[in-house]
Amino acid sequence: xxxxxxxxxxxxxxxxxxxxxxxxxxxxxxxxxxxxxxxxxxxxxxxxxxxxxxxxxxxxxxxxxxxxxxxxxxxxxxxxxxxxxxxxxxxxxxxxxxxxxxxxxxxxxxxxxxxxxxxxxxxxxxxxxxxxxxxxxxxxxxxxxxxxxxxxxxxxxxxxxxxxxxxxxxxxxxxxxxxxxxxxxxxxxxxxxxxxxxxxxxxxxxxxxxxxxxxxxxxxxxxxxxxxxxxxxxxxxxxxxxxxxxxxxxxxxxxxxxxxxxxxxxxxxxxxxxxxxxxxxxxxxxxxxxxxxxxxxxxxxxxxxxxxxxxxxxxxxxxxxxxxxxxxxxxxxxxxxxxxxxxxxxxxxxxxxxxxxxxxxxxxxxxxxxxxxxxxxxxxxxxxxxxxxxxxxxxxxxxxxxxxxxxxxxxxxxxxxxxxxxxxxxxxxxxxxxxxxxxxxxxxxxxxxxxxxxxxxxxxxxxxxxxxxxxxxxxxxxxxxxxxxxxxxxxxxxxxxxxxxxxxxxxxxxxxxxxxxxxxxxxxxxxxxxxxxxxxxxxxxxxxxxxxxxxxxxxxxxxxxxxxxxxxxxxxxxxxxxxxxxxxxxxxxxxxxxxxxxxxxxxxxxxxxxxxxxxxxxxxxxxxxxxxxxxxxxxxxxxxxxxxxxxxxxxxxxxxxxxxxxxxxxxxxxxxxxxxxxxxxxxxxxxxxxxxxxxxxxxxxxxxxxxxxxxxxxxxxxxxxxxxxxxxxxxxxxxxxxxxxxxxxxxxxxxxxxxxxxxx
Amino acid sequence: xxxxxxxxxxxxxxxxxxxxxxxxxxxxxxxxxxxxxxxxxxxxxxxxxxxxxxxxxxxxxxxxxxxxxxxxxxxxxxxxxxxxxxxxxxxxxxxxxxxxxxxxxxxxxxxxxxxxxxxxxxxxxxxxxxxxxxxxxxxxxxxxxxxxxxxxxxxxxxxx
Numbered sequence: 001x002x003x004x005x006x007x008x009x010x011x012x013x014x015x016x017x018x019x020x021x022x023x024x025x026x027x028x029x030x031x032x033x034x035x036x037x038x039x040x041x042x043x044x045x046x047x048x049x050x051x052x053x054x055x056x057x058x059x060x061x062x063x064x065x066x067x068x069x070x071x072x073x074x075x076x077x078x079x080x081x082x083x084x085x086x087x088x089x090x091x092x093x094x095x096x097x098x099x100x101x102x103x104x105x106x107x108x109x110x111x112x113x114x115x116x117x118x119x120x121x122x123x124x125x126x127x128x129x130x131x132x133x134x135x136x137x138x139x140x141x142x143x144x145x146x147x148x149x150x151x152x153x154x155x156x157x158x159x160x161x162x163x164x165x166x167x168x169x170x171x172x173x174x175x176x177x178x179x180x181x182x183x184x185x186x187x188x189x190x191x192x193x194x195x196x197x198x199x200x201x202x203x204x205x206x207x208x209x210x211x212x213x214x215x216x217x218x219x220x221x222x223x224x225x226x227x228x229x230x231x232x233x234x235x236x237x238x239x240x241x242x243x244x245x246x247x248x249x250x251x252x253x254x255x256x257x258x259x260x261x262x263x264x265x266x267x268x269x270x271x272x273x274x275x276x277x278x279x280x281x282x283x284x285x286x287x288x289x290x291x292x293x294x295x296x297x298x299x300x301x302x303x304x305x306x307x308x309x310x311x312x313x314x315x316x317x318x319x320x321x322x323x324x325x326x327x328x329x330x331x332x333x334x335x336x337x338x339x340x341x342x343x344x345x346x347x348x349x350x351x352x353x354x355x356x357x358x359x360x361x362x363x364x365x366x367x368x369x370x371x372x373x374x375x376x377x378x379x380x381x382x383x384x385x386x387x388x389x390x391x392x393x394x395x396x397x398x399x400x401x402x403x404x405x406x407x408x409x410x411x412x413x414x415x416x417x418x419x420x421x422x423x424x425x426x427x428x429x430x431x432x433x434x435x436x437x438x439x440x441x442x443x444x445x446x447x448x449x450x451x452x453x454x455x456x457x458x459x460x461x462x463x464x465x466x467x468x469x470x471x472x473x474x475x476x477x478x479x480x481x482x483x484x485x486x487x488x489x490x491x492x493x494x495x496x497x498x499x500x501x502x503x504x505x506x507x508x509x510x511x512x513x514x515x516x517x518x519x520x521x522x523x524x525x526x527x528x529x530x531x532x533x534x535x536x537x538x539x540x541x542x543x544x545x546x547x548x549x550x551x552x553x554x555x556x557x558x559x560x561x562x563x564x565x566x567x568x569x570x571x572x573x574x575x576x577x578x579x580x581x582x583x584x585x586x587x588x589x590x591x592x593x594x595x596x597x598x599x600x601x602x603x604x605x606x607x608x609x610x611x612x613x614x615x616x617x618x619x620x621x622x623x624x625x626x627x628x629x630x631x632x633x634x635x636x637x638x639x640x641x642x643x644x645x646x647x648x649x650x651x652x653x654x655x656x657x658x659x660x661x662x663x664x665x666x667x668x669x670x671x672x673x674x675x676x677x678x679x680x681x682x683x684x685x686x687x688x689x690x691x692x693x694x695x696x697x698x699x700x701x702x703x704x705x706x707x708x709x710x711x712x713x714x715x716x717x718x719x720x721x722x723x724x725x726x727x728x729x730x731x732x733x734x735x736x737x738x739x740x741x742x743x744x745x746x747x748x749x750x751x752x753x754x755x756x757x758x759x760x
Numbered sequence: 761x762x763x764x765x766x767x768x769x770x771x772x773x774x775x776x777x778x779x780x781x782x783x784x785x786x787x788x789x790x791x792x793x794x795x796x797x798x799x800x801x802x803x804x805x806x807x808x809x810x811x812x813x814x815x816x817x818x819x820x821x822x823x824x825x826x827x828x829x830x831x832x833x834x835x836x837x838x839x840x841x842x843x844x845x846x847x848x849x850x851x852x853x854x855x856x857x858x859x860x861x862x863x864x865x866x867x868x869x870x871x872x873x874x875x876x877x878x879x880x881x882x883x884x885x886x887x888x889x890x891x892x893x894x895x896x897x898x899x900x901x902x903x904x905x906x907x908x909x910x911x912x913x914x915x916x917x918x919x920x
Contacts, residue, residue: 010857010858011857011862013865014857014862014865015849015857016865017862017865017868018840018843018844018849018853018856018857018862018865018868018869018872019800019840019841019843019844019849019853020798020799020800020801020839020840020841020869021800021841022865023799024799024802024866026799026802026803027793027799029794193900194864194866194900195802195804195810195812195864195866195867195898195899195900196802196804196864196866197803197804197805242864242865243864244802244864244865244866245863245864245866245900245901246864247900275806276804276805276806276807276809276810470864471863471864471865471901472863473860473863646860647860649860649906650860650863650901650902650903650906652903653902653903653904653905653906654863654900654901654902654903655903656903657902657903657904658900680805680807680809681804681805681807681809681810681898682807682809686898686900688894688895688896688897688898688904689890689891689894689895689897689899689904689907689908690891690892690894690895692891692903692904692905692908694905695903695905
C-alpha cells in the first residue's frame with residue numbers, strides 16, 4: 001500500500017504490517033491448492049503393528065496419502081541422525097507424524113485421517129530423567145548405536161550427548177572452601193509460542209519445487225528438504241513471506257519436506273496450516289526441562305574457589321539441533337564468574353516427550369535462573385549483600401572465566417552497577433515487594449554469509465541478502481549499514497531477503513546472527529559499491545580516490561565540499577548503468593581457552609564476542625494467594641555497539657517479557673503418559689499487556705573488536721537470559737522462601753510460603 | 761466431498777457490501793480471509809485466546825475466529841484493511857510504527873482493532889484502561905511497552 005504520511009524512517013515491512021496488506025504464508029493461495037493434514041502417533045511411546053492407508057486413498061477428493069514407505073529412507077538431525085520424516089515402527093512422542101494427506105478441502109482431509117487404520121502396541125513411556133539413565137532402562141532409540149554421528153557427540157543408552165566444562169581440580173579446591181552451598185533446581189519445559197502458527201505451501205514446476213514457509217532459516221529449510229527427499233540444492237527454492245515470529249521455534253527444517261513430498265505425489269500445490277494445538281505438540285523445537293544440581297565453595301573473603309555441578313536435560317524423543325545443549329547448559333551453570341576450579345557435567349537425555357530444540361537462548365533462562373538463585377543462596381549463607389557478592393566475583397575486562405577464556409574489554413561490572421542504580425537497590429519497599437538481581441551471558445556466533453549490493457542508475461540501492469526478518473528489525477539495520485557505506489539515505493535502500501533463489505546463503509534469523517553475520521556481508525558488499533563510486537567520482541572531480549567522501553547522496557573531495565557530484569549521476573554514468581558489489585563476510589577467529597572440555601566439545605566453550613547483562617526485577621507477592629506480579633525490570637546489556645536503538649530496545653523489552661512469562665506461568669504439564677496437558681493458549685499462559693512490567697533498558701556500549709559490524713555483538717537472545725533469576729531472587733527477598741521449580745507459579749509460591757509457615 | 765449448507769448473505773465489511781453464499785457453520789475469520797480475500801485478519805489460535813483475529817462488529821471488538829459469518833448480516837464489520845484512508849495511515853497505525861510497536865506484525869492487526877475500539881469509546885483512557893482494553897491481544901515480540909506508548913500518543917493527538 002502506498003501511503004504518504006509515514007514516520008521518517010521505519011521498518012520497511014511496517015506499512016504492510018499495519019494495513020493488513022502484508023502476506024504471511026497462511027495468507028497465500030495458489031491455484032489448485034490442496035489442504036494438508038498430518039496423522040499423529042497419538043501415544044507418546046508405542047510400536048506400530050498396523051498402518052493401512054488404502055481406505056483413505058480411496059476417498060474421492062483425496063489426492064495423496066504418504067507414509068514412511070513413500071519417501072526416501074533417510075535419517076537426519078544434527079549430531080546424531082536419529083529421526084525420519086514419518087514414524088517407521090516406533091512412535092516416540094505424541095506429535096510424531098505417521099502419515100500425511102493432501103485433499104481437496106479440510107473436511108475431506110479430516111475424513112482421510114479418520115480412515116487411516118493405525119494400530120499401536122502402547123509401550124511404557126520413558127519420561128523420568130534419572131530413571132532414563134539408570135542401568136536397564138528401556139531405550140527411546142534401541143538402534144542408537146547404528147545412527148550416524150557428527151562432531152563430538154558422545155552418547156550411550158538414553159544419553160544423547162554427554163558434555164562437560166572443566167578447569168583445575170574442582171574437588172581439591174572445594175576442600176579448601178570456608179563455606180560450601182549446594183542447591184537443586186528443576187525447570188519445566190516451555191515453548192517458543194510465536195503468535196503465527198506455522199504454515200507451508202509447496203508447488204512443483206517440472207522437477208523443481210518452490211516452498212513458501214514460515215521459517216526463520218530458509219537455507220537450513222532448503223538443506224532439510226534436499227537431505228530428506230534426496231534432491232539437489234538446485235531443485236529446491238525456499239521463500240519465506242512475512243514471518244509471524246519464531247523465537248527459535250521456526251529454526252531448522254520442519255514440515256517443508258512433508259509438504260514438498262505431498263505436492264509431488266498429488267501433482268498439485270499443497271498447503272499446510274498448523275492449529276495452535278499442533279504448534280504446541282509437533283515441532284521439534286521447545287525449551288528443554290532441566291534438573292540442576294550445583295555446589296559452590298567460597299573462601300573467607302567471599303570469593304568463589306570452586307564449583308561443581310550435574311545437569312540433566314530432557315532432550316525429548318529426537319535430537320533436532322540440541323546436540324550442543326549439554327555444553328551450553330554447563331556454561332550457564334558455571335556462569336559469568338571468575339571460578340578458578342570448576343567441573344560441570346551435563347547429560348542430554350532421551351525421553352518420550354516432544355523433542356527439545358533451539359528456543360531463544362537455548363538452556364540459558366533455566367541455567368541462569370538456577371545459578372543466579374544459587375548465587376543469592378551463597379551470598380545469604382555468608383551474610384553478604386547479593387549485589388556486593390556479584391561485584392566481587394563476576395568476570396570483568398582482562399579477567400579469566402570458567403573455561404579459561406580471558407576477556408577483552410567487557411561491561412558486566414557496568415551492567416551490574418547501572419541496573420542496581422536504576423532500580424534503587426537497597427531502598428525500602430512496601431511489605432510484599434522486593435528487588436532481585438541476576439547477571440547473565442550469551443555468546444555471539446560467527447557463520448558464513450554473503451550479500452549482493454546494486455546501485456541503480458536512479459540512485460537507489462538494492463541489497464540482496466540471505467538474512468531473515470523474524471520481527472527483530474535487523475533487516476532495517478542492514479539498510480542503515482548499506483546507506484552509510486554508500487553515502488545515501490536509508491530510505492533509498494531496498495532489501496531483497498528470505499528467498500534462497502535470489503540470495504547468497506547465510507544463517508538467517510537464528511542465534512542472534514542476522515546483524516552479526518549478514519550485517520558484515522552487507523557492509524562489505526556495499527563498500528565494494530562505494531569504492532567503485534569513489535573511483536568514478538575521482539575521475540570526474542580530478543581528485544585522488546582516497547580523498548573522495550560519500551555522504552548525503554553526494555561524492556565530494558575531502559576538505560573541499562564544493563567540489564562535488566551527486567552519486568546518482570555517477571551511478572547512471574557507469575558502463576552498465578548500475579554498480580555491483582558481492583561479498584562474503586570475513587571469517588572470525590574464536591577466542592582461545594585454557595580450560596578443557598573433557599568430552600562432548602560442541603563449540604560452546606569458547607565464546608566469541610560474549611554478551612553480558614544484568615536484570616533487576618521488582619516484584620509484589622501476595623502471600624495469601626502466591627500470585628507474583630513483576631512491577632519493574634531494569635535491564636542493562638553489553639551487546640557491543642548499538643546500531644539501531646529502536647530495534648535494540650524492542651529486543652530487550654520482548655526478551656524480558658518472555659522471561660517474565662517463563663518465570664511465572666509458562667511451563668508444559670504432562671499426563672502420566674507423557675502427553676501435554678496444556679497445549680493451548682488458555683492453559684499455557686503467555687503474559688498479556690495487563691501483566692507487563694515497566695521495563696527500563698540501558699546499554700553499555702563498548703566497541704568490540706572481532707565481532708559484528710561496527711563493533712556490534714548479537715542481541716536478540718541475550719535479553720531472555722537473566723530475567724527469571726532476578727524474579728526468583730525478588731520473590732525470595734519479598735517472602736523469605738526460595739522457589740526451586742520453574743515456572744514459579746502462584747501454586748508453587750503459595751506452597752513454599754505455606755510449607756515454610758507450617759515448619760516454623 | 762464435504763456436506764455444505766450454503767446460504768446467500770450480504771456481508772458489509774469496511775463499507776463494502778459483499779454478496780456471498782456461505783455455509784452457516786463458517787466463522788467470520790475464515791470467510792473474511794478465504795472468500796473476501798481480506799487476509800489482514802490473522803488466525804493464531806481459533807480459540808478466542810490470542811486476539812489476532814480481532815475485528816469490529818458495529819464498532820465493538822470481537823474475535824472473528826469464534827463468530828459465525830452469517831450472524832454479521834445487516835451489521836457493519838471493520839477489519840484492519842478498513843483503518844487507513846486511500847493515502848494516509850490512521851493515527852494509530854502511524855504511531856505504532858513510529859513507536860517501534862511492530863515487530864513480527866502478526867498480532868498487529870488485532871491489536872490495532874482493539875485499540876481503535878477502545879479509543880472510539882473512550883478517547884482519554886488511563887494507562888490502566890488501555891492495559892485492560894488490550895489484554896485480549898497477545899504479543900510475543902515487543903513486551904507491549906511500545907504498543908502502550910502508541911495508544912497513549914494517539915489519545916493525546918485525538919484530544920489536542
